[in-house]
Amino acid sequence: MQLSRQIALALALTGMACGGAQAYQAGDWVVRFGAATVEPDVDSDAFAVAPLTGGTVDVDSDTQAGITVTYMLKDWFGIELLAATPFEHDLYLEDTALGRTRIGETKHLPPTVLAQFSLPGYGRVRPYAGIGVNYTRF
Structure with a gap:
């Protein structure tokens, strides 16, 4: 999965999981629960070995x-x-x-660390954006 997709996934998860807007302050801990989806961006070259000549590999998504x-x-x-x-x-x-x-199948854990920047609030809405790093071990 490309890093930009991983960041988008993390932001989407965070956005979906948040409840009503709150004003957070330095020192606050914020915990959110929700669904996380990994959609691998598979770009497989065609096999050049018989009997698989022309075949490609694909990986499904999971939530x-x-x-x-x-x-x-x-x-x-x-x-x-x-x-x-x-x-x-x-x-x-x-x-x-x-x-x-x-x-076949594969399993992995996707711990991701993000820097989160909160933007000025608009009424009950306080948008934020983030950028981060992901290391996935298979």
Whole structure:
């Protein structure tokens, strides 16, 4: 999965999981629960080995329970950790002759650390944006 998609996923999870808007202050801990989805961006070259010549590999998506924990260093800036239950993805061989055939599965955990920037509030809405780093171990 590309880093930009991982960041977008983390931001989407955080946005979906938040309840009513609140004014956070430096020193506050914010905990949010929600759904986290990993949609791998698969770009497989075609096999050049018989009998798989022309076949490609695909990986399906998975959604799991997620949690984010944010520590507000300033009223407008926090450090956020995204965690989720393990994701499991089926692996497929796609071939014109064989069709779509399941060839295995993989599991991983996607801990992600984000820098979160809160923007000025607009009534009950306080938008924020983040940028982060993800390390996924298979």
